[in-house]
Amino acid sequence: MEGMDSTPTPPPDGAGGYRALVVDDERPLAAIVASYLERENFEVRVAYNGTDALTLAREMDPDVVVLDLGLPGIDGVEVCRGLRTFSDAYVVMLTARNTEMDTIIGLSVGADDYVTKPFSPRELVARVRAMLRRPRSAPVHGTALAAATESVPPPRVFGALSIDVAGRDVYVDDRPVMLTRTEFDVLAALSSRPGVVFSRHQLIEAVWGESWVGNEHLVDVHVGHLRRKLGDDPAASRYVTTVRGVGYRMGTGQ
Template structure:
């Protein structure tokens, strides 16, 4: 374990905390150095077991996680990480295949980057994710502007979306969503009569610097529907508008 920055109490003057996990030590050090230049507090780990222990210790805001770790691989690390952390996760993969992408996102990763990659681009994408709302702010709508943080809960049949608290209830039962899943649902529900294209959702949820396959949206929509018990063939909450994108359903 290489602790480049010991955990410290949260303070408004401190930068974001990042955990970089890669068994390729030179690459991990390069990524760490770029993040440190952007005033991140960086911790580096080279194994999955070590990374999980460190994540519990330092409580990172973002985890840069290699898919191909020895022993416990990146998928299992991400799966376990999601049981106690809502940190943003960027998966690093040496293979740019749809299967890798789907599997990586299915365990809770927010984004992925294929090796080789530009460290500057990686940092830009991390910055874009960290600009996303975390507590009281609502997402930007396609027409511009932010939703009022004091708006009452949004109701769609048995589904309740409380944007200020970032909580979702189905039949009064709390539904645990990842940040990305919640942000997609918050965006769709902010203008329920509007069809959102995949590109609009990416620009709103991931941020405009994000570049990559729009299929990322479909994967997260699939996870969201499963958690909401939404039948993809006859959805009540997240509707597909063929050839265009998605919109919010009434829940009936």
């Protein structure tokens, strides 16, 4: 395993409070990943098979799941599919082979990112922390509530599509659309500048962060999920339009 030194970096200030679930049947690897996350102040639970992973996920409500694709029995694909029925945790899929098909399989069931084995635990933790740094709506209490309410931006409306960025809610024809965190973040980035074309690289930086390394076609997979959930036909798109050879832009919804 690359980069498995015994001296992880000291935990950053304010890193506590996050819950991570590590799922891998390779127990030594699972233990190493768990130890790196624990030293970054994560509360960590470990599962070695898919059945236990789903049970633990229901019990602990993790913020992030590090999930091996090649689990015996219930594999990582089925675990991720099951997770997405009750959890919006970030999912980082571990794949044993660096093939486009492995990546697509993992992302097609709702994974947010992937890391190819062998990998550096430091890189994995950096990916996890980058995801958790994405802006999130936080509860506001006391006298700050009125001021916060005044500053809440109105929903972004594109025809039948309404995007409440502050509340992270999406509606089409007044019906709620259930998106994963990453799907919402892609939509929020595109809708922030309607009509402007975003390259894959720009969307990677906006959603996954500047330090992300991997196949930029990751964006295409998430856009495909997004379109399907919005009922958006790629051949006659109302919302997310493909600009061939460049990237994507937000349409008017008409």
